[in-house]
Amino acid sequence: MENEEEKKQPAPPPDRAAAAESEAIQPAAKAEDPASLVRAAYEHPLPIRITHWVNAISLFVLVASGLRIFRAFPSFGPKIPEKVLLDIPKSLTLGGWLGGALQWHFTFMWLFAVSGVVYVVYQIVSGHYRTMLFTPRDIPGVWPMARHYFFFGSKPPATGQYNPLQKLAYTSTILFGALALLTGIVLYKPAQFSWLAFLFGGFHLTRVWHFAAMCGFLAFIPGHLIMVVLHGWANFYSMLSGWKREPEYQE
Amino acid sequence: MITRLEDKELKRQSRRQLLKLAPVAALGVFAFPKVRDRLVAAGVRFSDWASGALFRSQHPAQTFSDSEVVPFEKFPYNGYDVLDPEVDFEKWTLTVEGDVQHPGEYTLAQIKALPKLNQNTRHVCVEGWDVVGAFGGTPISNFLTLVGANTGARFLEVECADDYYESIDMASALHPQSLLCYEMYGQPLDRGHGAPLRLQMPTKLGYKQAKYLDTIRVTNVLKPGKSGYWEDQGYSWFGGL
Numbered sequence: 177m178e179n180e181e182e183k184k185q186p187a188p189p190p191d192r193a194a195a196a197e198s199e200a201i202q203p204a205a206k207a208e209d210p211a212s213l214v215r216a217a218y219e220h221p222l223p224i225r226i227t228h229w230v231n232a233i234s235l236f237v238l239v240a241s242g243l244r245i246f247r248a249f250p251s252f253g254p255k256i257p258e259k260v261l262l263d264i265p266k267s268l269t270l271g272g273w274l275g276g277a278l279q280w281h282f283t284f285m286w287l288f289a290v291s292g293v294v295y296v297v298y299q300i301v302s303g304h305y306r307t308m309l310f311t312p313r314d315i316p317g318v319w320p321m322a323r324h325y326f327f328f329g330s331k332p333p334a335t336g337q338y339n340p341l342q343k344l345a346y347t348s349t350i351l352f353g354a355l356a357l358l359t360g361i362v363l364y365k366p367a368q369f370s371w372l373a374f375l376f377g378g379f380h381l382t383r384v385w386h387f388a389a390m391c392g393f394l395a396f397i398p399g400h401l402i403m404v405v406l407h408g409w410a411n412f413y414s415m416l417s418g419w420k421r422e423p424e425y426q427e
Numbered sequence: 428m429i430t431r432l433e434d435k436e437l438k439r440q441s442r443r444q445l446l447k448l449a450p451v452a453a454l455g456v457f458a459f460p461k462v463r464d465r466l467v468a469a470g471v472r473f474s475d476w477a478s479g480a481l482f483r484s485q486h487p488a489q490t491f492s493d494s495e496v497v498p499f500e501k502f503p504y505n506g507y508d509v510l511d512p513e514v515d516f517e518k519w520t521l522t523v524e525g526d527v528q529h530p531g532e533y534t535l536a537q538i539k540a541l542p543k544l545n546q547n548t549r550h551v552c553v554e555g556w557d558v559v560g561a562f563g564g565t566p567i568s569n570f571l572t573l574v575g576a577n578t579g580a581r582f583l584e585v586e587c588a589d590d591y592y593e594s595i596d597m598a599s600a601l602h603p604q605s606l607l608c609y610e611m612y613g614q615p616l617d618r619g620h621g622a623p624l625r626l627q628m629p630t631k632l633g634y635k636q637a638k639y640l641d642t643i644r645v646t647n648v649l650k651p652g653k654s655g656y657w658e659d660q661g662y663s664w665f666g667g668l
Contacts, residue, residue: 213431218440222447229451237457249555256501258556274554275661276467282663283470366551367488367630367668368481379549379557416448417441427429 219337219420221304227295228415231353234288235397237270237280238356239390244269244277252384285360292353307337310347314340334425345396352392359386468661475665482667484598488629491547491559499612502560504619505552505633507656511618512589512639519623525584525644528575535623538607541565541573545613546604548629550636551668553657562627563610568601576645584646585626588639593626593655595635599667604629607640632666 220228243264251261271277299305317340323329325341332339338346359382362372366379376382404412414420432440457463504510520532544566551557571578578601584594599605608627609616616622621638628636634657658664 212433214434214437215429215431216437217429222444225444225448226451229448230454233451233454245555249552251556254497254501255503255552255556255558275657278553278663279467279471279661282474283467286470286473365478365481365668366549368483368486370486370489373489379551383555413441416445418444419437419441421437423429425429 215422217337217420217423218418219307219414219423220418221298221302222418223294223298223302224304225415225418227291227298230287230291231295234284234291235393237284238288239393240268240270241277241280241284242390244271245274245281246387248274252380252387285364288353289357292357296350308343308346310340310343314343317341318344336425337423345400348392349396352389352396355385355392356389359383359389362386471661471663475663478663478665478667479596479598482596482598482630484602488548488604488668490629491549493547493561495559496547496561496612497558502550502558502611502620503552503556506589506619506638507591508589512587514588514618514623514639516623521624521640522642523574523644524642525646526577526580527571527645530574533570533574535609537573538565538570538624539609541569544604544606545610546606546629548604548627550629550633552633553662553666561612562606562608563613564606564608564624564627566603567605567607567626568603570607570643571600571645580645581647582645582649584642584644584649585637585640586642586644587637588641591637591639591656592653593635593637594649594653594658594664595626595628595631596665599628599630602628602630605631630668632668634662635666 244266246262247264247266247269249255249258250263251259253259253261269277271280299308317332320329320332321339321341324331358372359376361369362376362379362382363386366373366382373379373382376385410421457466516535520534521538522532523530542565543563545561545563547559547561549557549559567583568578578597581597582594583597583600584592586592605628606626608621608625609623611617611620616625621636621640624640625638626636626640635655652659654664655662658666
């Protein structure tokens with residue numbers, strides 16, 4: 177029964193970049209006795225790894241400096257009367273004062289934007305997005321995976337590089353990134369991008385969406401880091417070297 | 428896509444790929460305070476350059492109906508020092524200097540005689556708050572024509588009675604909504620809001636809207652280290668919206 181299920185699933189199309197990389201090393205491998213060989217997968221092509229780390233660093237800077245900027249007016253209401261919504265501890269912030277935080281923010285916003293755009297364009301052009309994009313087909317797999325992670329349910333069999341819950345998480349971060357970027361453009365240039373400001377309900381409301389995008393990242397990051405720790409070195413090392421040793425999945 | 432390869436080969440491939448990631452480590456320079464301060468300052472300068480390039484000189488900032496304007500009491504008084512530098516209105520004149528045909532002293536009456544523009548626009552503070560207010564005055568461009576300014580010059584520098592100082596790019600100064608503002612909410616500007624004359628530009632952040640104007644200078648070169656009170660401490664010079 178299980179085998180039939182698996183057969184129905186179309187094989188994931190090979191990732192072109194990974195295929196090209198692996199072809200280069202095939203001849204040497206073929207000559208060897210299969211038993212002595214290690215199973216491995218080139219999971220993260222170089223552009224993905226570079227943009228992942230540039231994004232990770234940028235996000236850290238943008239969140240920390242963004243919180244310092246928020247401290248200057250920690251409210252989404254009117255200036256008069258001002259209601260403090262959140263008192264963010266200075267120790268969590270970057271920049272020392274509003275002007276310093278803005279310098280960090282205005283520098284790393286470019287890195288974040290460029291690496292984000294490069295990442296998305298690369299995913300689409302290379303076809304690599306198929307490994308991580310959450311699609312309606314992944315919906316049925318979300319609950320079994322969540323049950324496994326949070327309620328000690330049995331582990332569903334691994335079918336690809338990422339399980340449905342991972343795909344959901346990674347795909348969400350792209351949406352958070354797009355939201356952060358677009359709302360950031362509105363906050364930075366509401367008069368020049370008045371049409372975009374209109375789309376988000378005006379300058380005032382856009383501050384809320386920008387903050388919400390950050391909250392999305394803040395919801396994602398701890399879970400992501402916990403999973404990285406739980407899955408050990410080989411998994412973490414794959415985001416540095418691209419190669420995953422002994423992946424869980426077949427094919 | 429699973430491949431099978433020798434352990435040695437996998438390690439070699441992994442190392443090779445790891446090394447390719449090395450350029451990302453260059454971001455580590457941000458850990459060194461001296462380098463970092465210069466880099467983030469450069470980041471702001473780049474952002475300012477991009478802001479200038481993006482600026483559409485005729486594109487209007489959003490305007491609002493009278494019902495969308497906040498009540499006068501809810502328009503914040505914001506100053507860097509005192510809210511009343513005790514300008515003597517009787518003796519007040521605006522000094523005009525620099526690349527102009529008719530430098531000298533100009534009275535408020537001369538400024539009020541220029542075509543008037545009333546506009547309800549959003550005032551955005553760098554801190555993040557914003558208010559829609561009602562402003563009246565004459566477009567800066569009218570006044571620049573009156574004094575015979577060379578509008579091909581790059582900057583407008585202003586000095587204020589409270590020792591605040593600012594400078595703006597000529598394109599923003601010439602924007603049709605950029606005002607020499609002498610009225611708010613249909614009343615003469617009060618002392619806290621910058622009487623008798625202030626800048627009011629809906630395409631700029633609040634700290635660019637200098638109050639208690641004293642001197643206007645048309646120039647191609649900013650006084651070194653004096654591009655603006657807050658800018659000299661690290662705020663973006665363009666400060667554009």
